[in-house]
Amino acid sequence: xxxxxxxxxxxxxxxxxxxxxxxxxxxxxxxxxxxxxxxxxxxxxxxxxxxxxxxxxxxxxxxxxxxxxxxxxxxxxxxxxxxxxxxxxxxxxxxxxxxxxxxxxxxxxxxx
Amino acid sequence: xxxxxxxxxxxxxxxxxxxxxxxxxxxxxxxxxxxxxxxxxxxxxxxxxxxxxxxxxxxxxxxxxxxxxxxxxxxxxxxxxxxxxxxxxxxxxxxxxxxxxxxxxxxxxxxxx
Numbered sequence: 008x009x010x011x012x013x014x015x016x017x018x019x020x021x022x023x024x025x026x027x028x029x030x031x032x033x034x035x036x037x038x039x040x041x042x043x044x045x046x047x048x049x050x051x052x053x054x055x056x057x058x059x060x061x062x063x064x065x066x067x068x069x070x071x072x073x074x075x076x077x078x079x080x081x082x083x084x085x086x087x088x089x090x091x092x093x094x095x096x097x098x099x100x101x102x103x104x105x106x107x108x109x110x111x112x113x114x115x116x117x118x119x
Numbered sequence: 120x121x122x123x124x125x126x127x128x129x130x131x132x133x134x135x136x137x138x139x140x141x142x143x144x145x146x147x148x149x150x151x152x153x154x155x156x157x158x159x160x161x162x163x164x165x166x167x168x169x170x171x172x173x174x175x176x177x178x179x180x181x182x183x184x185x186x187x188x189x190x191x192x193x194x195x196x197x198x199x200x201x202x203x204x205x206x207x208x209x210x211x212x213x214x215x216x217x218x219x220x221x222x223x224x225x226x227x228x229x230x231x232x
Contacts, residue, residue: 008178016159041220050209050223051162096161105150105169105215106177111161 009034009101013110021118026084028113030097033078039100040073040080041107046093054095055082087117122146123224125210131230138197140227142210148222149215151193153177153185156207156226168193169215200231 010033020026032040041056057064057071057080064071068087073080084091094114098107126141142151152167154177164177166185174185182204186194193212197204210224 013161050225052223053220056220105213105219106152106164106167107221108164109162111159 008103009037009099009108011097011099011108011110013097013113015113016111017114017116019116019118020087022087022089024087026087026091026115026117028082028095028097028115029079030081030099030110031079032099032108034099034101035075035078036102037099040071041098042071042082043096043098043109044093045096045112051096084115087115089117089119091115092117123210123212123222125208125224125227127227128225129228129230131232132197132200133232134201136197136200136231138200138229138231140195140197140208140210140229142193142195142212142224143191144212144222145191146212146222147190148212149190150213150221151187152211152213152221153183153193153195154209154211155179156209162209165195200229202231205229205231 013030038059043051044054045051055071057073068085070083094112096112097110123144132138153165154162163179165183168174168187184196208227211221213219213221
C-alpha cells in the first residue's frame with residue numbers, strides 16, 4: 008500500500024512568518040492529496056487538497072504544491088497567525104479507492 | 120452540513136471487557152472508517168467499510184472487529200480490551216463516488232485499566 012512520510016514532526020514559527028510542511032509518498036498511482044488540520048481537542052478537518060492534474064493550489068494564506076515526478080507535496084502557510092497553531096496531517100490516496108494513508112502529523116506552533 | 124457523531128467522548132473500561140464504540144453519520148455516505156490516533160503515530164486505519172455488511176482490514180486490525188448493519192452506523196468492537204488499546208478512536212465517513220473528503224467524528228478517548 009501507500010506510504011506517506013511527513014516532516015517535520017514539530018515546527019515553531021513567529022507570527023507573520025511562513026511555515027512549510029513536506030510530505031513524500033511511495034505509490035505512483037496516488038492522485039489525490041488532502042491536508043487536514045486538527046486543533047487541540049477537536050476533530051481533523053480538511054483545509055485544502057490537490058489532485059495530480061495540477062501542480063499548485065491556493066486558498067487565501069494556504070497553498071499546496073505537488074511534484075509527481077519526485078513524489079512529494081508540501082503545505083505552505085503564509086502570514087501565520089496564532090490560530091494556525093494545530094496538528095497538520097498530509098495524506099495520499101494510494102490505489103484503494105476512498106482510502107487515505109496519513110502522515111504522522113506536524114505540530115505547528117505560532118508564537119505571537 | 121455533514122454530521123458524524125460518536126457514542127461517547129470518554130470511556131473507561133477494564134482489561135478483558137468487551138467494548139463497543141459506535142459511529143453514526145447522517146449524510147448517506149457509503150464509506151466509513153475507524154482510526155486510532157496516538158501521539159507521534161498519526162492516524163492509523165483499523166477497519167473500513169464501503170457498504171452495509173462489508174468490511175476491509177486497515178493497517179492495525181488485530182484485537183478489533185467491526186459491524187455495519189445499517190448504512191449510517193459503523194461499530195468498532197474490542198473483543199477483550201487490553202491496556203495497549205488505550206487511545207483516541209476517530210470515526211470518519213466519505214462518499215464512495217470518488218476519493219472525497221473524509222468527515223471525522225469528535226473522537227472517543229478510551230482508557231483501559
